Amino acid sequence: MTMDDVWKLIAVALYAGILLLIGYLASKKMTSIRDYFASDKKLGFFNVAFSARATGESAWLLLGLTGMGYAFGVQAFWVVLGEMLGVGGAWLLMSRRFKRLSDKYDSITVPDYLEARLRDSGHSLRFIAAGALVIFVPIYAGAQVFATGGAFNDFLGWNHLVGATVGFAVVMLYITQGGFTAVVWSDVFQGSLMFLGLVALPLVILAEASGLTSVLDTVRSIDPHLLTLHGPGPLDSETGVAAPLTGGWGMGTVFTIVGLAAIGIGFWGSPQVFVRYISMKNERQIAPGAATALIWTLLADSGAVLVGLFGRAVFSPEQLGGDREAILPEAALSMLPAFFSGIFIAMVLSAIMSTIDSLLVVASSAGVRDYWQKILHPEMDDRTLISLSRKVTIGLSLIAFAIGIGLLLRDRDKPLFWIIIFGWSGIAATFCPTMILSLYWSKLTALGAKCSMVAGFVGVPLFSFAVPPLLRSTGHEDWAGYLVSLDVLLPSFAIGFAVAVVVSLLDKRGQARVAGALDDLKEPVNP
Numbered sequence: 001m002t003m004d005d006v007w008k009l010i011a012v013a014l015y016a017g018i019l020l021l022i023g024y025l026a027s028k029k030m031t032s033i034r035d036y037f038a039s040d041k042k043l044g045f046f047n048v049a050f051s052a053r054a055t056g057e058s059a060w061l062l063l064g065l066t067g068m069g070y071a072f073g074v075q076a077f078w079v080v081l082g083e084m085l086g087v088g089g090a091w092l093l094m095s096r097r098f099k100r101l102s103d104k105y106d107s108i109t110v111p112d113y114l115e116a117r118l119r120d121s122g123h124s125l126r127f128i129a130a131g132a133l134v135i136f137v138p139i140y141a142g143a144q145v146f147a148t149g150g151a152f153n154d155f156l157g158w159n160h161l162v163g164a165t166v167g168f169a170v171v172m173l174y175i176t177q178g179g180f181t182a183v184v185w186s187d188v189f190q191g192s193l194m195f196l197g198l199v200a201l202p203l204v205i206l207a208e209a210s211g212l213t214s215v216l217d218t219v220r221s222i223d224p225h226l227l228t229l230h231g232p233g234p235l236d237s238e239t240g241v242a243a244p245l246t247g248g249w250g251m252g253t254v255f256t257i258v259g260l261a262a263i264g265i266g267f268w269g270s271p272q273v274f275v276r277y278i279s280m281k282n283e284r285q286i287a288p289g290a291a292t293a294l295i296w297t298l299l300a301d302s303g304a305v306l307v308g309l310f311g312r313a314v315f316s317p318e319q320l321g322g323d324r325e326a327i328l329p330e331a332a333l334s335m336l337p338a339f340f341s342g343i344f345i346a347m348v349l350s351a352i353m354s355t356i357d358s359l360l361v362v363a364s365s366a367g368v369r370d371y372w373q374k375i376l377h378p379e380m381d382d383r384t385l386i387s388l389s390r391k392v393t394i395g396l397s398l399i400a401f402a403i404g405i406g407l408l409l410r411d412r413d414k415p416l417f418w419i420i421i422f423g424w425s426g427i428a429a430t431f432c433p434t435m436i437l438s439l440y441w442s443k444l445t446a447l448g449a450k451c452s453m454v455a456g457f458v459g460v461p462l463f464s465f466a467v468p469p470l471l472r473s474t475g476h477e478d479w480a481g482y483l484v485s486l487d488v489l490l491p492s493f494a495i496g497f498a499v500a501v502v503v504s505l506l507d508k509r510g511q512a513r514v515a516g517a518l519d520d521l522k523e524p525v526n527p
Contacts, residue, residue, distance in 0.1 A: 003338070004338035004341075005156065005338075006338075007337075007338035007339040007342055008155065008156060008338055008339070008341060008342035008345060009156075009342070010339065010342065011339050011340075011341075011342025011343050011345065011346055012342055012345050012346055012349070014346075015193075015343075015345075015346035015349065016170045018189060019170055019186055019189075020170070022182055022185045022186045022189065023182045023186075025185075041103070041108075041278065041279055041280070041281060042279075042281050043184060043276075043279045043280055043281060043285075044280075044281065044285055045280070045285035045286070045288045045289035045292065046188070046288075046289075046292060047184050047185075047187075047188055048184075048276045048277070048279065048280050048285060048289050049288075049289040049290075049292035049293040049296065050187055050188045050191040050192065050292070050296070051183070051184040051187035051188060051191070051276055052273055052276040052293060053087070053191055053293055053296045053297060053300070054187040054188075054190050054191035054194065055183075055187060055272055055273060055276070056087070056266075056267060056270075056272075056273055057194070057300070057301075059143070059144055059147035059148075059151075059348065059352045059420060060420040060421065060424075061194070061198075061300070061301065061304050062194065062198075062304065062328055062347065062348045063147060063150070063151070063325045063328060063348065064325060064420060064421075065079060065301065065304040065305060065308070066304045066305070066307045066308040066311070066325070066327050066328045067308060067323075067324040067325035067326075067327060068305070068308060068324075069304065069305035069306065069307060069308020069309045069311075069312075069327075070308035070309070070311055070312050070320075070324045070327045071232075071308070071324045072226070072231045072232060073219065073223075073225070073226030073227055073228075073231060073232065073308075073309050073312070074226065074227055074228060074229055074231065074305075074309065075228070075229060075230065075231025075232070075256075075257070075260075076231075076260075076305045076308065076309075077229070077302070077305055078229070078257045078260040078261045079260045079261070079263055079301070079305075080297075080298070080301040080302055080305060081261055081264075082260060082261035082262060082263045082264035082265075083263065083264050083267075083297050083301050084264070084294065084297055084298060084301075085261070085264045086263070086264025086265060086266065086267035086268060087264070087267050087293050087294060087297045088290070088294055089264075089267070089268055090267040090268055090269075090273065090274075091286065091289060091290035091293055091294070092290055094268060094269070094435070094436070094439055095277045095286050095289075095290075096283055096286050097439045097440075097521070098113070098274060098277050098278075098435075098439060099277050099278070099280060099283055099286070100283065100524075101113065101117060101439070101520060101521075102277070102278045104520070105117065107278060108278060109271070109275065109278075110129065110271040110274055110275060110278075110431065110435075111125070111126045111129040111130060111271075112126075113278075113438075114126070114129060114434065114435075114438060114449060117438050117517065117520065118438065118444065118445060118446040118449055118513075118514060118517075119446065119513040119514055119516075119517075120446035120449075124446075124450060125446050125449055125450055128450055128453050128454065129271075129430075129431070129453065132426075132427070132430040132431070132453060132457050133271060133427070134396070135426075136423055136426035136427045136430070136457075137272075137396065137400070137423075137427070138396055138399045138400040138403055139403060139422070139423045139426065140420065140423025140424060140426070140427065141396075141397075141400035141403075141423075142399075142400045142401070142402070142403025142406070142423075143403075143420045143422075143423055144352045144400075144420070145164050145167075145168055145400060145401055145403070145405065146164070147348075147352050147420075148163055148164045148167035148168060148349065148352050149161060149162075149163045149164035149167075150163075150325075151163065151167070151329070151345060151348040151349060151352070152164070152166065152167065152345075154326050154329035154330075155329050155332075155333065155341065155342075155344070155345040155348075156345070161405060164401070164405060165401075167349055167352065168397070168400075168401050184276075184279070191296070193343070193346060193347045194300060194347055195296055195299065195300050197343070197344055197347040198299070198300045198301075198303030198304050198307065199299055199300070199303045201303065201307050201328070201331060201332065201344075202303055202306035202307050202310050204331070204335050204336065205307065205310040205311060205314060205331055205335065206310060208314065208335050209310065209313055209314050214313070215310050215313040215314075216313075218312075218313035219309065219312050219313050222312060222313075226309070226312065229257075230249050230253050230257070231253065231256075231257075251478075251482060252481060252482060252485050253485075255482045255483075255485040255486045256485040256486075258486060258490065259485055259486040259487040259489075259490060262486075262487070262489050262490040262493075263421065263424070263489065265428055265432055265489055265490065265493055266424050266425070266427070266428035266432065266489065268428075268432045268435065268436055269428070269431045269432035269433075269434070269435025269436060270424075270427050270428050270431055270432065271427070271431060272427070274435065307327060307328055307331060308324070308327050308328075311327040311328075311330070311331050312327075314331070315327060315330055315331070315334075328344070328348070329344070329348070332344035332345075421487065421489070422460070422464065422488070424489075425460050425487070425488050425489035425492065426457065426460045426461075428489055428493065429456035429457065429459055429460050429488075429489060429492035429493050429496055430453050430456045430457045430496070431453065431456075432456075432493060432496075433452050433456060433493060433496040433497035433499075433500050434449045434452050434453055434496070434500060436497075437449075437452075437497070437500055437501070437504075439521070440521070441501075441504075442514065442517040442518040442520075442521050443504055443505065443511060443514065443517075444500060444504050444514070444517075445503070445504045445507045445510030445511060445513065445514055446510055446513070446514075447503055447504070447507045447510045448499070448500045448501070448502075448503040448504030448505075448507060448510065449500060449504075451499050451500065451503045452496045452497070452499045452500030452503070453496070455492075455495050455496045455499040456492050456493065456495065456496030456499075459488070459491065459492030459493075459495045459496065460488050460489075460492045462492075463483065463488040463491050463492055464488045467480075467483060468480040468483055468484055471483065
């Protein structure tokens with residue numbers, strides 16, 4: 001082991017030690033199930049904003065979006081636009097109403113809120129919501145395990161499986177002890193690392209490459225389309241890579257851009273994001289929280305794209321071993337002293353772990369609070385619930401770990417961006433149509449919400465694995481390509497939204513049950 005490796009390990013060990021200390025300190029504040037799943041609704045705007053952003057990004061920002069910037073150049077800024085619209089829409093248009101209603105219903109989870117808002121007394125809505133989370137969350141978290149192994153391999157040369165095991169062990173230790181409070185405190189620490197690293201690294205690359213003009217000239221000589229909004233062309237449906245020098249505003253490019261921007265839809269109702277609004281101490285936190293979240297998103301996401309774009313001028317595909325998602329690790333290792341490249345290892349792990357921990361707490365709350373307590377054992381005391389929650393969190397962690405190891409063993413070369421987006425899309429398509437309508441349409445019924453959630457849930461694997469091959473088999477090769485370029489979130493979301501509206505309007509009995517919802521949705525005279 002070289003001295004450089006020692007300095008990197010010191011940086012990573014320092015990072016892991018801080019996380020474990022956070023878990024220990026947070027465990028001392030754990031007195032009730034409200035603490036474990038919502039920090040007793042006492043968080044301020046800074047904690048909520050940084051936690052929401054760190055949770056909403058994950059490894060796809062540090063490795064996936066930087067890789068997209070490398071492969072597609074300026075076109076990757078459409079993802080940044082979608083993120084800004086998604087984050088801004090959630091904070092400015094949805095969070096205030098959601099916070100007010102979740103407080104009114106004394107909700108500590110999203111299924112809590114939906115059951116109360118839609119007057120569902122049979123618990124089936126809660127059961128569907130919990131089931132969707134318990135299925136999709138381990139898939140999404142498993143993709144983060146996949147990324148953990150890749151990060152340790154890229155930075156330290158460790159075996160993928162060993163790296164994934166070590167990284168995930170740290171998450172399990174602090175999350176099971178500290179619950180949601182540990183998640184939020186660690187997210188602030190990890191979100192700060194991510195923000196500072198993504199803002200700084202493009203500047204480091206520019207300094208090493210003799211300035212902006214030199215970098216842009218080099219990128220232009222590689223492919224002038226990398227510096228255009230339409231990018232180098234539509235993605236190949238199998239590899240996710242665009243052929244060079246094929247850019248233009250064709251139909252495939254338009255579908256690709258719409259699909260990239262539509263990623264932001266996931267912020268309009270995903271439970272791992274909205275539970276942050278539940279945990280805020282009051283509505284006065286929303287305005288400064290929105291400003292903080294939007295600034296973080298603009299600078300960090302733009303920095304990720306620029307790391308890839310600027311890195312294209314310095315590192316050839318051969319230097320990256322053909323893996324565009326290795327651009328951030330390669331730049332950090334090549335251009336920074338060993339200790340600071342170790343900090344970048346911690347930064348990548350921060351993106352991964354800040355998402356894993358939040359997802360696991362949300363899934364645990366679905367299993368324990370929304371199913372075990374509310375449906376089966378409403379008499380269970382908080383001490384027993386907290387103990388059960390920790391055990392369920394460990395169980396879901398092991399499932400997610402197994403999925404991540406399965407991805408590593410099966411398809412290590414598949415672009416990480418799209419693996420993670422599949423899990424993100426499943427959660428978003430299931431919940432977002434129902435969440436939006438529940439806040440703005442008084443006629444949404446429990447039956448409409450249930451059908452919508454099932455339709456959105458089913459739509460993701462359907463549009464991913466069934467519809468494109470069907471179109472190809474019937475001679476519609478072009479439309480199959482367009483659908484692949486669009487990706488699964490937008491069509492699945494649209495179907496879920498339409499199903500919710502149609503079923504709710506036909507559900508006369510349900511309409512009678514939600515007759516009082518209009519009063520719930522009215523804005524107070526003096527908010």
